[in-house]
Amino acid sequence: METIIVGIDGSPGSRAALAWAFAEAGQRKARIVALSVWQFPYLALGPSPLGGAVVPIDELQASSEAALAEILADVGIPDGIEVTPVAKEGSASNTLLDLATSEGATLLVIGARGHGGFAGLLLGSVATQCVNHATVPTVVVPLSSTAA
Numbered sequence: 001m002e003t004i005i006v007g008i009d010g011s012p013g014s015r016a017a018l019a020w021a022f023a024e025a026g027q028r029k030a031r032i033v034a035l036s037v038w039q040f041p042y043l044a045l046g047p048s049p050l051g052g053a054v055v056p057i058d059e060l061q062a063s064s065e066a067a068l069a070e071i072l073a074d075v076g077i078p079d080g081i082e083v084t085p086v087a088k089e090g091s092a093s094n095t096l097l098d099l100a101t102s103e104g105a106t107l108l109v110i111g112a113r114g115h116g117g118f119a120g121l122l123l124g125s126v127a128t129q130c131v132n133h134a135t136v137p138t139v140v141v142p143l144s145s146t147a148a
Helices: 012-028 057-075 092-102 125-133
Strands: 003-007 031-038 083-089 107-111 138-141
Touching: 003 012, 003 092, 012 031, 012 057, 012 107, 012 138, 031 057, 031 092, 057 083, 083 092, 092 107, 092 125, 107 125, 125 138
Parallel strands: 003 031, 003 107, 031 083, 107 138
Antiparallel strands: none
């Protein structure tokens, strides 16, 4: 069975990528791996004028898994589409590319713009890195003018 990796960060761009991947998975009879990537807040380890404690890694992982489950429940998974949610710590582009390789993915799907960066940019840094370094076909799904 083919595998489609989809990068999910909760942004409208990643939701558009997920919708596109659902349609493609239906055509290909493929399964989807929905990947949410989080990063450990390393700056929180140093002295802070606000004080504060570092959230344990297992809590960050659990929070990321819960957020991904909420996104998938919100968009609704079409009947007949197998979706495996995966939450991992790391840099978004490297983790997407590594998972695409380790899963033997036949397709990597990402949104043109996710969270962060400058809204005026047409292609986000994660999308750019994935397109430039992917070893599998990669689809960058733009937001339609009505979805913005």
